[in-house]
Amino acid sequence: MANRLQGEQSPYLLQHAHNPVNWYPWGDEAFKVAATEHKPVLVSIGYAACHWCHVMERESFEDDEVAAFMNEHFVCIKVDREEHPDVDHLYMDAVQAIGGSGGWPLNVFVTPERAPFYGGTYYPPRPAYSRPSWLQVLQRMSDIWSNQQEEVNLQATQMLQHLRQASMRVMPAAAGTVDSDLCRKITDSLLAQADKEKGGFGNAPKFPGTMAISYLLEYYHYTGEEAALTQALLSLDAMIAGGIYDQLGGGFARYSTDREWLAPHFEKMLYDNALIILSLCDAYTITGSQHYKKIIEETIAFAERELKDETGGYYCALDADSEGEEGKCYTWTWDEWMAHSGDTTGIAALHFGVLPAGNWEGTNILHIARSMSDIAAEKQVTEAEIQAIVTEVESNLFGARSLRIRPLTDDKSLLSWNALMNMALSKAGATLGNSTYTQKAVAHAQWMLASFDIGGTLLHTWKKGVAKIPAKLDDYAYLIQALLQLASVSGANEWLVTATALTEVVVKDFGREDGFFYFTPASQKDIPVRKVDLYDGATPSANAVMAHNLWLCGMCTENTAWIEQSGTMISAMGSTAVRYAYSFAYWGLLLQRKYHGMKTVVFSGIDAAQAIKEIRAKCVPQAYLLTCGKEIFNLPILEKKFFNGNLYIFVCSEQACLSPVNSVSEAFNQING
Numbered sequence: 001m002a003n004r005l006q007g008e009q010s011p012y013l014l015q016h017a018h019n020p021v022n023w024y025p026w027g028d029e030a031f032k033v034a035a036t037e038h039k040p041v042l043v044s045i046g047y048a049a050c051h052w053c054h055v056m057e058r059e060s061f062e063d064d065e066v067a068a069f070m071n072e073h074f075v076c077i078k079v080d081r082e083e084h085p086d087v088d089h090l091y092m093d094a095v096q097a098i099g100g101s102g103g104w105p106l107n108v109f110v111t112p113e114r115a116p117f118y119g120g121t122y123y124p125p126r127p128a129y130s131r132p133s134w135l136q137v138l139q140r141m142s143d144i145w146s147n148q149q150e151e152v153n154l155q156a157t158q159m160l161q162h163l164r165q166a167s168m169r170v171m172p173a174a175a176g177t178v179d180s181d182l183c184r185k186i187t188d189s190l191l192a193q194a195d196k197e198k199g200g201f202g203n204a205p206k207f208p209g210t211m212a213i214s215y216l217l218e219y220y221h222y223t224g225e226e227a228a229l230t231q232a233l234l235s236l237d238a239m240i241a242g243g244i245y246d247q248l249g250g251g252f253a254r255y256s257t258d259r260e261w262l263a264p265h266f267e268k269m270l271y272d273n274a275l276i277i278l279s280l281c282d283a284y285t286i287t288g289s290q291h292y293k294k295i296i297e298e299t300i301a302f303a304e305r306e307l308k309d310e311t312g313g314y315y316c317a318l319d320a321d322s323e324g325e326e327g328k329c330y331t332w333t334w335d336e337w338m339a340h341s342g343d344t345t346g347i348a349a350l351h352f353g354v355l356p357a358g359n360w361e362g363t364n365i366l367h368i369a370r371s372m373s374d375i376a377a378e379k380q381v382t383e384a385e386i387q388a389i390v391t392e393v394e395s396n397l398f399g400a401r402s403l404r405i406r407p408l409t410d411d412k413s414l415l416s417w418n419a420l421m422n423m424a425l426s427k428a429g430a431t432l433g434n435s436t437y438t439q440k441a442v443a444h445a446q447w448m449l450a451s452f453d454i455g456g457t458l459l460h461t462w463k464k465g466v467a468k469i470p471a472k473l474d475d476y477a478y479l480i481q482a483l484l485q486l487a488s489v490s491g492a493n494e495w496l497v498t499a500t501a502l503t504e505v506v507v508k509d510f511g512r513e514d515g516f517f518y519f520t521p522a523s524q525k526d527i528p529v530r531k532v533d534l535y536d537g538a539t540p541s542a543n544a545v546m547a548h549n550l551w552l553c554g555m556c557t558e559n560t561a562w563i564e565q566s567g568t569m570i571s572a573m574g575s576t577a578v579r580y581a582y583s584f585a586y587w588g589l590l591l592q593r594k595y596h597g598m599k600t601v602v603f604s605g606i607d608a609a610q611a612i613k614e615i616r617a618k619c620v621p622q623a624y625l626l627t628c629g630k631e632i633f634n635l636p637i638l639e640k641k642f643f644n645g646n647l648y649i650f651v652c653s654e655q656a657c658l659s660p661v662n663s664v665s666e667a668f669n670q671i672n673g
Helices: 011-015 030-035 051-061 064-073 085-099 134-147 149-169 180-193 209-224 228-241 272-286 290-305 334-340 347-352 372-379 383-401 415-432 436-453 473-490 494-510 542-557 560-573 572-579 583-594 609-615 664-671
Strands: 041-046 075-080 106-110 114-118 456-463 466-470 597-604 623-627 647-650
Touching: 011 051, 011 347, 011 560, 030 075, 041 149, 051 064, 051 134, 051 272, 051 334, 051 436, 064 134, 085 106, 085 114, 085 149, 106 290, 106 494, 106 572, 114 149, 134 149, 180 209, 180 572, 180 583, 209 272, 209 583, 228 272, 228 290, 228 609, 272 290, 272 415, 290 415, 334 383, 347 372, 415 436, 415 456, 415 473, 436 456, 436 473, 466 560, 473 494, 473 542, 473 623, 494 542, 542 560, 542 597, 542 623, 560 572, 560 583, 572 583, 597 609, 597 664, 609 664, 647 664
Parallel strands: 041 075, 597 623
Antiparallel strands: 041 106, 106 114, 456 466, 597 647
């Protein structure tokens, strides 16, 4: 029998729609029932591609005895963390304060006033791993609620006070000095955390760390520091060669469970792939390596093939599991390899590290175990012959895999993640000189604004023509950044006008007196604490991206207040970025760009398109490039700069404009001057 989740959009909630648990979706109804019946509320948070969320559902939420106890003693709410990231942030902070760690599924016990008093993550069906069973936790919480109400209220009050104070404590006290020494310290901090043998940062589990990689690539661009370049490229190369990259279908999994990047957590998230494309574009610009171009193209092809909605948007993710097993769709037993690969020579097995006994839990994850040049030397054949064999085997295996039961698609679309993918498309278009990607980015931006902007109000999530839930700071920040980039890449400056208008909304609805921004708008009243997001998680800090947006929009509109606000935000994060460089890498990017000086560059004249293409090929992260056509769109940066004759290039800093020049070489010298 279906519960109250049956009418929801979220695939994660729909997965639980037939549980015997009487789940409510997030909203006022559940809390009103809890208040009326004087029951505690269980808020259980997860997402559709989460392996351990599926495990706990099978073990506990589908169990009739456990469900009956939950229904009798609690009002139970299921939350998709991707639909309600603000709810997830609040209760994750609470659980981390209680137990020192967090994760998903996240199970939090709260009062009818939404204040958390206890919580944890996964609980087994029977006591194990030094953890109580889920039923034992439920029984204990029910007993405490019934017999220790004063303690519950005190704990909840203290927790809310802690969360509010913690949100305030993250704010920097004052702006610091931004200089070469600061940038050097951030680099040293990242390199100290780096795995210099296997790539990436830290030990297992290993996440892509794309913001840190891009920081190191830019640091190399500015300084020529080989250690920074080496670590950035090592990290990208190790991921590309590892099992975290789908060697047959393209696209990256969320993270690797081991140090060697072999065994991924097989879920594929839209945001990861978008962010990796951005870093690969940086690597391609600096190195010119065709290898990075190939992976960019394959990753975009994966997203187009497996995450694209027919109306033009991108879905959230592919699940880790299929047929109840993690990675089943992507792995190969030896018998399956022999039946489907056509690898009669054994060369492809050497290349992909396929073994009769398997390389992971009795099966094989494809990865680049040996290079083609290495195998060519051993087998006394040419690399071209090996490439032909590998290409045929890839085709055979991909065809066989397409007949398997594919993982569940989380087919909702989020504005924030779609905006990241838009950045990836437009940057790939500019970096590779591929106008098809630019055209896709333009069409996709049009889709985003048509789908998520309802009557002048941005919404957070969309599915099958229905958008809902007020947009959060990351939705606005990433969308503004995507539109700024699209204006630069496409030459259509109306995107810059839209970005500026959205920035005004953020300043009004999300702003704080200290210049930073809350994650939720002032109009949202369904959570008791408004959080300030400063650090990079799986995606960049929304405050850092807004600092970037204020900087660019301020320079383009001559809004000195925005430029100053951005500068204050960036400078204030210097000491924090040094201490926690990996978690504040996007701030690091902005800090070193601030030190080297941001420039706007306007191209006008009949050769403007070719000139801007030449500048892009040189790697200029500290320059925002625009083309001036006949349409001025009332933008101060473009006023009196339109010429339909010879090329003119106008380079301006925050403080002054330089004399216009007529060649790319002169403009390049001004940009780096």
